[in-house]
Amino acid sequence: MIGASLSRWTVSYFAAALLALLLALALMAVGYGFPHVPVESPQTLVVVHLAVLGWLSLLMCGALFQFVPVLIARPLYSDAAPLSALVCLVSGLVALLLGFLALEGRIAATPSFLAAASLLLVMGFGLVLGNLLVTLLKGRPLPIPARFVVVGLASLALTAALGVTFALVRGGIADEEHLVELASAGIPIHAITGLGGWLGFCAMGVSYKLLAMFMLAPELDRRGSRAALYLGTCALLIGMPGAVVAVWFGGSRDLVLLAAGAPGLGAMAFYGRDILHVYRARKRRTIELNARMATLAFVSLAAAVLLAVIATLLSEMQRYSAPIAFLFAFGWLSGLGLAKLYKIVAFLTWLECYGPVLGKMPTPRVQDLVVEPRAGKWFLLYFIAVWLGAAALVFGYPGAFQAAAAAMLVATLGIVGELVRVRYLADVPKAGMPSGVRRPPMLWSAAQ
Amino acid sequence: MTTTFVDLDVRPLLAAGDEPFGKIMETVASLGPDVGLRLVAPFKPIPLLQVLASRGFDYEAREIGDGDWEVLFRPSGEHGPVGSAEEVSSERWPEPVRHLDNRDLEPPEPMVRILAEVEQMAPGEVMSALLGREPVFLFPELEKRGHRWKGGFDSGGTTYRLLVWINAKERVG
Numbered sequence: 022m023i024g025a026s027l028s029r030w031t032v033s034y035f036a037a038a039l040l041a042l043l044l045a046l047a048l049m050a051v052g053y054g055f056p057h058v059p060v061e062s063p064q065t066l067v068v069v070h071l072a073v074l075g076w077l078s079l080l081m082c083g084a085l086f087q088f089v090p091v092l093i094a095r096p097l098y099s100d101a102a103p104l105s106a107l108v109c110l111v112s113g114l115v116a117l118l119l120g121f122l123a124l125e126g127r128i129a130a131t132p133s134f135l136a137a138a139s140l141l142l143v144m145g146f147g148l149v150l151g152n153l154l155v156t157l158l159k160g161r162p163l164p165i166p167a168r169f170v171v172v173g174l175a176s177l178a179l180t181a182a183l184g185v186t187f188a189l190v191r192g193g194i195a196d197e198e199h200l201v202e203l204a205s206a207g208i209p210i211h212a213i214t215g216l217g218g219w220l221g222f223c224a225m226g227v228s229y230k231l232l233a234m235f236m237l238a239p240e241l242d243r244r245g246s247r248a249a250l251y252l253g254t255c256a257l258l259i260g261m262p263g264a265v266v267a268v269w270f271g272g273s274r275d276l277v278l279l280a281a282g283a284p285g286l287g288a289m290a291f292y293g294r295d296i297l298h299v300y301r302a303r304k305r306r307t308i309e310l311n312a313r314m315a316t317l318a319f320v321s322l323a324a325a326v327l328l329a330v331i332a333t334l335l336s337e338m339q340r341y342s343a344p345i346a347f348l349f350a351f352g353w354l355s356g357l358g359l360a361k362l363y364k365i366v367a368f369l370t371w372l373e374c375y376g377p378v379l380g381k382m383p384t385p386r387v388q389d390l391v392v393e394p395r396a397g398k399w400f401l402l403y404f405i406a407v408w409l410g411a412a413a414l415v416f417g418y419p420g421a422f423q424a425a426a427a428a429m430l431v432a433t434l435g436i437v438g439e440l441v442r443v444r445y446l447a448d449v450p451k452a453g454m455p456s457g458v459r460r461p462p463m464l465w466s467a468a469q
Numbered sequence: 470m471t472t473t474f475v476d477l478d479v480r481p482l483l484a485a486g487d488e489p490f491g492k493i494m495e496t497v498a499s500l501g502p503d504v505g506l507r508l509v510a511p512f513k514p515i516p517l518l519q520v521l522a523s524r525g526f527d528y529e530a531r532e533i534g535d536g537d538w539e540v541l542f543r544p545s546g547e548h549g550p551v552g553s554a555e556e557v558s559s560e561r562w563p564e565p566v567r568h569l570d571n572r573d574l575e576p577p578e579p580m581v582r583i584l585a586e587v588e589q590m591a592p593g594e595v596m597s598a599l600l601g602r603e604p605v606f607l608f609p610e611l612e613k614r615g616h617r618w619k620g621g622f623d624s625g626g627t628t629y630r631l632l633v634w635i636n637a638k639e640r641v642g
Contacts, residue, residue, distance in 0.1 A: 023551050023552075023553075023605075023608055024605045024606065024607070024608030024609045025605040025606060025609075026606070026609045090605070091605050091606075094603050094605045094608075234576055234602065235575060235576065236575075237573065237575055237601065239627070240602075240626075304573060305575060368577070371577075372577070372606060376606070376610055377610070377613075379580065379581055379584040379585070379610070380581070380584035380585040380586070380587055380588035381588055384581075386578075386581075387577065
């Protein structure tokens, strides 16, 4: 069959992801983890993995189950596997967090948490990767956004492999010399491959397609987009496995990561130029809230890149790595994710609800499911809080960072409230529920 | 490969105030394998070039004086359209009776308009629609409602031409 239908479990991934984000923000707001304790402390690991694995990775997996089929106009290979994957990933995340708490001494230390986390997360991501890669194989030759996704998925496999190595070493299960070396020196490589490779590349691919689609701009497959893809891939290959080789053979890890930064910067420059082009070449002059808010996410990305360049020039990467990662993860990836969720949830709900009766009876438009001015203020609060939080990290004000995290929490609660209203069709005029139209379930999609 | 051509001069039709698109598509539909179309028109028919490219024709256009153009359409064997599962490529589709241009509509408006139009049409009729993107969510809905479809991008990859044959699924098999 040609075409794409609703991914049954995408909304479930979104719900689990948002819950993890709220938890991560709540912990940050009460001062749990960095900057009150070091970056590598178990407390910080709990917050970071809630945000990156629980929120961003589940969000991305859920989005890819829906959007890979759209990118290549072929259905997902298995519509059932995402549920098993979600169960593995969520239970793996819980086991991982328990493992971190055990490392901290909060709960009885036992190696089994980290071992169980490794097994469950490998199974979960294995199911996600297998399903998406088999789907992508059928869509060759792949359009450029799908090629970004392929590189992202390869990075996910490498990130997970490194994460499992750390878990097995720190859980006291593996003690092979090379693995122990990697566990102590590999954290920046794990972070860069995960944030930049897995989440960054997939976000780039999805944003190319989604922005062009909803703003009626030409699809990008020009020299600049391919340059961004190749330079970014080159940066990843230098970072991973390049930096791992450096760790094992006595080379300078930081020099290798710096060398990866040069093509990485080039990729960001080409990507930035492409995104500007999409906004400028759009046929739709008045754009929706999701596209307007996405611009604030891109500003955050530009700020993260600028800060990284400044930190490199000042040889102060150690000091600035936290605000850079914060801007990248919460400004760009999360900001873009929340903005796009606002459109995607409305679109999927509309399609699930009204798709079968389109043309047979009057139906509301997708935009009738949302109230943009009300949601807009939550998004603005979110981005302002992110920028203040990043500034608090740069200038070393932990109290201000907590206040910013609390504001992000309030803003995210507001956005989640809007998404729940969309799902309940709460803002659709009553005439929008003609006979034969059912309100969709909150946590999955019923229509097939 | 040598291609033979069927001639079609649409200048008299246009001079008489008629719309030549239906006649052109009728001629194209009747072409045998390896047969091309030699079209003469009083202007360069740019939209038609895209429509026929999506049906698998390469073209060669030249001005023949007085503002008139001659265009040679050759079957390229590429850009072949795809279609619903029941699609039989050798079967002749009826001429479209309705045409929609949805290229400047944001998703999912093209899908909404096509389904609204489809519900108005009689069984056996065919609709053609131009879109800016492949309507991936529309295809399963058309099949669920018992319609057949086929479609493809033009050679530039910017216009998607879709044909929908109303309630034609039971015709197959």
